[in-house]
Amino acid sequence: MTTTDPVEPSGTASTAVHIINHTHWDREWFLTHEYTTAWIPDLIDELVELAARNESFEYLFDGQTLVIEDLLTARPEYRERVERLIARGTLGIGPVYSQADWRTAGGQLHLRNLTYGIADATALGAVPTVAWLVDLFGHISQAPQLLSMVGVNAAYVWRGVPAMHPVFDWEAPDGSRILTVDLFGGYRNLYGITKTPDIAVRRLVAETRKLEPHYDGRPIPLFDGYDLDNEPEDPVLHYAADGTIPTDIEVHASSPRRYVDAVSTHGERPVVAGELLSGKYGSTFPGSLSTRTYLKVLHHDAEQAVLRRAELLSALAAALGRHHPSEWFEQTSRELLRNAVHDCICGVSIDQVHERMERSYRRIIREATSEIRGALGTVLADFRSGTYAVSTTALTSPGTQRVGDMLVRHSPVGVGVWPIDESLAVRQVDEQVERFVWSNAHFSAEIDRDGIHVDGRPIARILVRRDNGDSYSSEPGAVLGVCSASADPVIESRTEIDAVVRIDATFAGDGVMAHAAVRARFDDGPVVHLTVDLDSEGTDFRVDAEFDTGVRAPTALVAMPFDLVERPHTDTDLLPPEVDPALAAVLMGQREVVRVDEFPVHDFVALRDSGAARMALGRGIRSYTSDASGVLSLALRRSVEWIAREALTFRHGDAGPAMYVPGARCERTVRHELGFAVLDGSTATTDLFRVSEGFHQPPLIVEVGTDAHGSRTSWSVFTEDLPVSGVERAGEVTVIRVFNADGAPAPLRESWEQRSVLGEHLGRVDSVGPKAIVDLAVPIDAPTDAPSNSPPPEMTMHGLPEVRVGHNRSRPDDRIMAELEARRAQLADERADVEHRLAKASGDDRYRLTHRQLVIERERAELALSLELNRRLASSTDVVSIPDEIDDVIAALGRELNTLRVDRRIYDYVVQSL
Template identity: 25%
Template sequence: MKTVHLIQHTHWDREWYFTENDSKILLYYFIRDLVNRLEQDTALGPFVLDGQTVVLEDGLQVAPALRERLQALIRQGRILIGPWYTQTDFLVVGAESITRNLLLGKADCDAWGGYMPVGYVPDSFGQSAQLPLFLREFGIGCAVIWRGWCEQDVPYSEFTWCSQNGSRVTTAVLPWGYGCAKWLPTEGEQAARLLPAILEKQARFSLTDHLLLPNGNDQSPFEYGVPAMLASLKESQQDYQFARSSFTDFFKALQATGCPLPEWHGELLSAKYMRVHRGIFSTRMDIKQLNARLERFVSQALEPLLAVAGRLGLPCPQQAVENIWRGAMKSQAHDSIGGCNADRVNSMVKARLCDGLESAQQLFELNMAMLAEGITAQQTGKKIIVFNPLPHARDAHVRLTLYTPHADFCIVDAAGTPCRWQLLHDEPQDMSLIVQELSNSTTTTWYRKCDILLEAGALPACGYQTFYLQEGRAAGFDASTAGENVLENCWLRLELAHGQLELLDKRTQQRYPAVLRLVDGGDAGDNYNYSPPPEDWKISSDGCLTQWHSARGPLHDTLTLNWHIPAPADAAAREARCCNAGLHATLILSLPHDQPWLDVEVEVNNTLRDHRLQVEIPVGVTQAFHYADQPFGLIQRENQPAALQQWQAENWAEAPASLWPMQSLVMLHNGARGLCVVTEGLREYEIPAQQPDTLAITLFRSVGWLGKADLPWRPGRASGMALPTPDSQLPGPYRAHFALFPLAQAPDAPFWRAVEQWRTPACGYLDTGWSRFRTNPHGLHFPGRYSLLSWDCALHFSTLKKAQHSNALLLRGWNPGLTPVPCGQPAATGTPRRVTLAETPAGATDDVIPPGTPVSWLID
């Protein structure tokens, strides 16, 4: 006899085709009904509240009087909560966001008095290979998932899942989803006719006689009559024993069988039985970029600065930082960050991210201003504070915005030695828009707004250095001059010839012709999935260069290319092969004098609809696999999924397209030749089937529907709703930023150090003495140069922040490559202790860190 574990639950999307306002109003009635039913019948429960504590947070906004009753049920184990704060995405969202999601979710569970120790992920659009790592770091040994699994990866729906560093969790799949047993009849005879087919499907891939039966669905109320109905079937059949259960009880029963479980290593992205919606990696790319910017700025600029400021005696606004993270996580839920929402919802997702970035930038500027206030000037002029968040000293080029009434200015260090800088942009600025005191003036105060790049040498580790702006004094070096059609430094040479770009790696003499070619094709898909038109007509930038100019500067040389690409305005024009519109695009290519990378900015004015714009980067390496980054690691993937040959014959739910997610990096190399692309917020790449030696980075795609039916790459019903989403066409200006890193050999320590330099820039602040807001003097005194700690090792910096539950500092790095590296111990005032991502003692540790592994230190 098989044991059926009834799991009663709801899957609570905060927003989707409806807004969070809609769901909160519904939540009032849902929570009230759930509490009443459980209190009226003590035999009912447990009930899984979707594994995310944000449901409780939202619920108390509309039903605060229910707090004590809810808490009592949670403490009794009749309502199961956690471990997540929100049901996040795992392929688009960054590693620090996933970590903080569990950290805040666990803190919420502790406050409520209950905790479901199961990594419940019912609806993420594909599963990261690193999910076992995150769960194990938080002491969670079990996971329940849905999308991405199929028996061709691992033959059973119960298995041991291993992450890159060997972390292991016992995993159960809901092969037919969390809603496979929704809306069960409460009358026994009807249920007896319906259930056998459901249970037969549930048992199809099961390794043992223990089956999960999830009873619930999207925003569904408690089906309180189901347990009694199942109990009534006890006498009428002999095949199944039904138990009101939980995921924890299911895993206990699974373990008690003693049945050995198969192992799986890697990600789960199969679309054989369920859609994984591979197009979400590039849907609403503006939202993806904003989220990436917020994640990086908070974890790698704001929090490190607050750690430094806190050790110097300034207050730490920890609750404000936590509020920023919680707001971001509400926009990182699988639908929200996926962009597969109604336009109104996408506007709210974007607004939350903008709100978080505004708060983070204000915190950063106020703390920089307070640091500057406490520093005794060693030179004349206005103080410039340059902050280096990395835990090792470095030289850096720092972007700064200066406001000055003078035609000339000089920047010097603490010893009075002039520094080199390069003017990037110069325009007049009405200062009444910047300084509140000038807003009521009867005359306009005009300054120059100068965006510059400052050469800052020997910046201290996790610290700052003071420079000085001396206005009215000549810079003391030659400014930019006109250049030629070639950019060149010690490592690289880029040449423009006949409208195309060729990159030369001078270390190996390897040439990369026709790099950075813009290609625009049709997109007949929706917010969930890219789908090529039945007969696509692709337009490229070949022959469309209208003008170019270059400049040689003190710090880097630039080449600017302008294209006007005739193109079809929409799907109908593309089908008719009619170029009735145009795509205006600008590429700004910068080659620093002191680094082995080519910096690329793309600016596009998007007036087209129903299309996808990619930049193609031929590598000239043909092999079966490539590498991309994933949360806290690097993953090897096949260039062309083998399942492409069989998906249609087997009636898969969705094509296993060669569209892949990345955190920020993809590379194709063979040890002698190769290219790595590192991006700022771009999350999708492709290796086209007809161009297996080419990396195609998706800049953005434009679609006009939330869901469409019968797509060639996704047959059948529409995903979501057949709802127009004109904002998802992304009309107007669009900007993307990335860099090319040629590989002279297999990735080594200098390569990874250069990648870290590009991904984690130093930050600058000019203390003008003017401010939008004023604070009273704090009376503290700070040195002009300061380093909080150092940790000079091969690990990449992840964050430096205040610990969650104490005044200690938390420092984290991770191994970005594919070989083990030593990590050493940070040099800091205080005793560093290794801890987990959960900030609990790490137990036995090793100085050699495996690939794909984070290392966290708690420093008192």
């Protein structure tokens, strides 16, 4: 039985099958986006033809409006076609702008992703209410709240769900819930049926029968689509013409919205709360958190410079009459979101994709610094001569900072401008000592050749261990050693209340070299400020900064976007590599096995018991491990050189193309900025964030010259005991976004007007609920003593954004290039043998041999493209190894590989159905 109309559940013994047509568009992965964008016009043209043949045909273009933006940028004449397809219900788009990695990008950027996606879709005539998040590498706890804030009430996910619930209610920490469809069977189980029409019904029946036991009478979703599949088809029309479908299977043309509506009334749904990070049924690729850590550092710094510094300061300057460059902030945020796409920021793409990202981040940081300078010039134009602390966070505390040749002490109270408390001259010492000792009210520290010890325990120990993973998955092995000092520590500089001490440490052996120049700054506060200038050579290893906290806690407290989550140290709730064949037939993707020790982090991870709390902080670090003995580790580098490898210990199944990417060795210098905080065990959640904000968002220090003509000495803008995630200027109104990471309501000092993220007025609020995210309209009026028309005074600005990442030195290894050539030749012989056997085969054997042929052909195509890209990389002289314009050779190799990828995956399911 077939139908092209949406129907209610029949209530009979028949199984309703909903077919959803789509493509998942990995715009940058084994190619840069120019090449994949060139394929989109043909896809749109085919959709026009399919809609002409079947007015009920529907198709989802990955739920990200970025791909439509790519199309219309390259081919603006397609806008009318796109609008027409959307208007007739053929084409679904949105609600996100890009398929950004939840775990890595910041919370403010995630909300921009949703608001831009909604705005783009609305401008083209769409009203998206269902999120399509099927290939993201896990999901943050606050995702249901963020989706609900923009009117999205349902989502489709695959990776990260810890149980096989086909439909569940996903609950955020604030209580927000959305209906969620779990695609544990993948999002590609019925694609390409018209390429094997004689077994199309067999495939439909096979997929239906293997999923029936898991759906408990609910309709079953099947998906005609795949990664970068640009040949859409109409499976329902094909099945309607077939006439041989079993009578107990009802085939329905569907869409993400239609399927959600169909299952929303099918009984009670289980509730799954918080993060979805489990790799039990679909890999979340925890190793990608430590892949190309330099990208994570660059992204963090660019995002902070734009969204936490420049945008807030620009809003303050706008209140004083300066132009607010709203268009630049939007375009830059969109660029950050393009870089934050999961295949990009996770570091699992070809080197050329990441080269471009690096250039992008460097330019964004440079432009943001210019905007910060301009905004500060306006904000402080009418201030007296002196030194000021410009705070961009509400959750402030007293502290000290090194700025040039002086140390300043400051006590800002919320967002605003405050005079510093005092400044002290810094003495350059450069004295080598056998042992350095520091003590304050919070801890005692010692430094010698054995490293840094706080309260008798080692911190910031630079540990080197073997890692034979790939860009997706880490494979931690034996500890190779630690970076050891060959000389005594050096006291570089000091004042009456602080000191900076340096240790130079190196590890060399087993084909690995790692060098770390570690600087520790101590003052009278609870945080040891650390910088680690790390460089390395070699491959298949990782470098971690290890902190022995002495706190034995069963779980870790981890800062994530808009939340503080509690996690176990290790996830062992996983399936074994080999499972029951019936279950294996359902789980055809990758999954984690044995255990997972590596987890995502933003800003800090803490261990706390009744007596003590210890925090490891890192700017741009996105991967940590912890254990019950009290040891925390932050991943500084993981050096690999393959996008994907086979036969890994901790991952079952392949992950991506087996392409050679020497840039993932990360042979470059990166300055890591870390911290270690010693706190009382009764430290509240808000105070954990207060310490974190002081570390991550220290005030900018500005010296206003003696030619100043102003009279002002302070400007208090916004003071609340909550973290600020960002600021937006909406017309003449400044909206400050805050969040409450605690499980209890947070009272506000003032009553504020609340706005929705889409700009609606929501009335006044005097508290922020548990785990809630709120937007507050904050009037920032020009002061009565507004700046005069006199020229601004001379200013010296400290703490402006800087690029902490050196240039790449990794180049292709001639030995590996020769091995790739030899492998291609070997595959040619294997292909000839299969082709000989295929010519004589019949029946199902032809399908099996065709599958084998496609496996060989795909690997040969991967090798051909990889070899060509690495030849370009080897001959390049700077950070651009291929041009931004389409190259005919790369285009041909890329198109061939994509065709073979799609055809091979089709035959994976064909063979399984036999």
